[in-house]
Amino acid sequence: MKTYFVDSFTTEKFKGNPAAVCITEIELSAETMQSIATEIGFSETAFIQKTGENAYKIRFYTPKQEIALCGHATLAASKIIFDNTGLVNISFINCEEVELKIEKMADKIVMQFPVYETSEMDVPQAVFSALGIKEVVNTRFSQKNKIILIEINDSDKLAALQPDFQALLNSYSGINGVLVTALSNSPDFDFQYRYFWPWAGTNEDPVTGGIQTFLTKYWAEKLNKNKLKAFQSSLRTGMMTIELIGGKVFIYGEAVIVFEGVFKN
Template sequence: MKIQSFIVDAFTTRLFKGNPAAVCLLDSALSLSETQMLLIAKEFGFSETAFVSPLAANTYHIRYFSPKMEIPLCGHATLASAKVLFEMGITGNITFKTHSGLTLEIIKKAEEIAMSFPLSTLEVSSISKEILQGLMISEVESCFYNQEHNIILVEVAASKMLSLLSPDYGKLKSIKTDINGVLVTARSSVEAYDYEYRYFWPWAGTNEDPVTGAVQSFLAPYWSKKLGKEVMKAFQCSDRTGEMTVAIAKDQVIISSDAVIFSKGEITI
């Protein structure tokens, strides 16, 4: 069996920036087993690989795998998949049906792609001293937990602190925890952005996700409430960097950005 595959840099307009994802186009959702999907994701080695198969006109089933496990929702792999489909000549809106039961509406707007993701909630939480030490964080402004993504959100006082973080991944990996990862965020000191963030998840994926969009389902409403704004500019200050516009609309967050296709090829199974 031969499978069309693509490597796409998402949440950027420049190659070698943003977050690289692999996209595999399948004839059917049953073309590959979960074991095969996980092995392919491990082979690519990116934070996520998306597996896309047609359901109806402009409607597709999508699954996301990190090198370690299946992920219920991934923003940059969704953006990468939409970029591939639009570049292949798909016109009109695209609907993705995730394996976890979500429906994602995708719209092409000029040079950007807009994705509608469901909002999710936060609850006040705490984080272990061990994890904070592993992240090299000494002071925390606030701490919350998001159940849908199984992620702890930590706010620090300044975006400069955020950009200087240099986690001890060996220490983090040695800590037994049930969470998928820790999202660290701060109000941006740069005029062009409203807030910045980084995402560390050595327990469920790669050490650091270069740019992640799915977290906006709880991060965007968090900052919307704090800043009193419904439209914001978010910046992920990882080594590769990435940015997006987020807008709160009823029970959805609209995430707008672009992506660049780096390569396309064929997998033989």
């Protein structure tokens, strides 16, 4: 099984968010895919299988469980297919039968993701304490993603957060992660964010595309603009342009292949 390591949402190796992409010729069991993802240890491993000329099935696994949607692993898988086939348009079908349309556009890869709503939520003080947050602007909840959204008032404070991850795990249950975001202090970006998800994946995801299914709409409404630039303030850092068009969020990104190998039977 051909396998690749790809750094997504960056133009530099060892930046952005690493994902593994496994090209499957036959159906793999969920147990096998989970074992491979756990062995690799990246925040996500994507398994793709060709089903038509421009069509592929895609499954996403963290080291702990399968998830329905992942932005950086979709970007990584798209990069591999575009580079190896010369195609410029493809479609993925995920485990929930959601179609993800992908286009190669000059030096960018453009992904069409669904848009999900958020609702009001009272977040326990224990969550803020575990994150090291003292002042909060707003809190929301993405039911579809099972992610808590917390807006704070300073992107420098966001970058400086050093969560207590065991305390964070103990502070709440039944969710996939907590997203903390702030208006950017930099003129180059509209907003910044970090994503902590020890419940479902790793402690912190370096660059997260899937959360744009609800975060883009959140900031688009606050800033009254449909095209935005986002920066993820993780240790590896990453950036992306996102745009709301016709009920979809378009995510523009780049990726770099850093490794190619073969999994043995």
